[in-house]
Amino acid sequence: MSKQFFAVILLCTSLSSYVFSQQKTAGVIYYDQVIDLKAMAAQFQQNAANASGQRQGDVQQRVMMFGGGANMPEKITNKFEIAFNPIGAKFQKSVIEENNVPEGSEGSGGTSGGIGAMMSRFGGGGDREIYFNAGDKVTESFELNGEAVLLENTLGTMAKEAEKFDETRKIAGFDCKKAVVTGRNSQKTTIWYTNDLPFKASPMPALWTEGVVLGLETDRMKYFATSIEYSKVKDSEVTVPKKGRMITQEEYQKKMEEMRSRFRNMGGGQQIRIQ
Numbered sequence: 001m002s003k004q005f006f007a008v009i010l011l012c013t014s015l016s017s018y019v020f021s022q023q024k025t026a027g028v029i030y031y032d033q034v035i036d037l038k039a040m041a042a043q044f045q046q047n048a049a050n051a052s053g054q055r056q057g058d059v060q061q062r063v064m065m066f067g068g069g070a071n072m073p074e075k076i077t078n079k080f081e082i083a084f085n086p087i088g089a090k091f092q093k094s095v096i097e098e099n100n101v102p103e104g105s106e107g108s109g110g111t112s113g114g115i116g117a118m119m120s121r122f123g124g125g126g127d128r129e130i131y132f133n134a135g136d137k138v139t140e141s142f143e144l145n146g147e148a149v150l151l152e153n154t155l156g157t158m159a160k161e162a163e164k165f166d167e168t169r170k171i172a173g174f175d176c177k178k179a180v181v182t183g184r185n186s187q188k189t190t191i192w193y194t195n196d197l198p199f200k201a202s203p204m205p206a207l208w209t210e211g212v213v214l215g216l217e218t219d220r221m222k223y224f225a226t227s228i229e230y231s232k233v234k235d236s237e238v239t240v241p242k243k244g245r246m247i248t249q250e251e252y253q254k255k256m257e258e259m260r261s262r263f264r265n266m267g268g269g270q271q272i273r274i275q
Contacts, residue, residue, distance in 0.1 A: 024230055025086050026084060026232055027083075027228060027231050028084075028228070029081060029084070029228045030080075030081050030229070031223050032224055032226055033080055034221065034224075036075055037073060040221075043219075043220065081094045083233050084233060085233040085235065085238055088131060088132055089133075089199050090237060090238045091129070092129045127142060128140050129241075130205060131239070133238070135200075136154045137153075138154060138155060139153075139240045140152075144255055149244050149246070149247050150245065151252055153205070155209040156205075156207065159181045159182070159207050160184050160186075162180070162182070163179065165177075166178075171192055171214040172214055172225040173228065174196055175196070176193055177192070178191070179193065179208070188218070189204070189216060190215075191216055192216070193208065194212055194214055197212045200212065
């Protein structure tokens with residue numbers, strides 16, 4: 001091939017990148033998720049102390065799932081991202097080569113690998129993909145008991161009340177507004193969001209309905225955007241997959257209760273880890 005041909009290809013690539021960076025309509029937002037394991041285990045211990053009977057056993061099982069003990073790391077960090085273009089957005093865990101994952105972190109087979117799996121099974125981010133495609137509609141894609149399923153919901157379904165504040169914070173180059181959301185379980189979550197991006201998305205969509213959430217923090221977990229890269233994103237990357245059976249919220253809750261019941265009946269007092 002001629003040098004002129006390569007020059008044309010390079011020019012087209014540069015122009016494409018320039019267009020996306022100027023229009024800011026497509027790209028990827030990168031997040032760090034930090035889980036405070038000590039705070040999470042302490043909360044479960046407190047819940048166990050306040051519970052009784054079968055409920056106490058259920059909560060204690062969760063304490064053991066988190067691998068509580070002297071060797072438990074205080075915190076773990078996971079990588080997530082939101083890919084977006086003009087037709088929608090998708091939140092997912094970032095792909096990291098296993099050889100580059102430090103011992104004890106998510107994906108290494110250590111403590112946090114079990115935690116990530118457990119969080120996925122009990123409604124956390126884990127291996128779920130969350131699609132934002134039409135207004136306030138959200139579609140989650142994940143595996144449930146080995147079956148690929150889809151679950152539809154709307155933004156803000158778990159928020160009982162929300163209070164906005166004048167305080168702002170710069171995150172990943174954006175001026176973000178502050179809000180504090182009280183969930184149905186009365187837990188408070190601080191939200192940092194921006195309306196300067198042309199779509200709606202959040203690492204925890206059940207808690208908020210406005211803009212793109214670039215920061216989110218509770219007393220046990222934080223999500224914060226670290227950077228944004230404007231680039232071409234294919235429509236297929238942000239389109240809800242056709243593979244997967246659509247389930248109802250009622251069916252999902254029933255499946256979750258069945259799984260919790262199985263965990264309660266596993267192993268008596270022995271330590272249980274989910275890998």
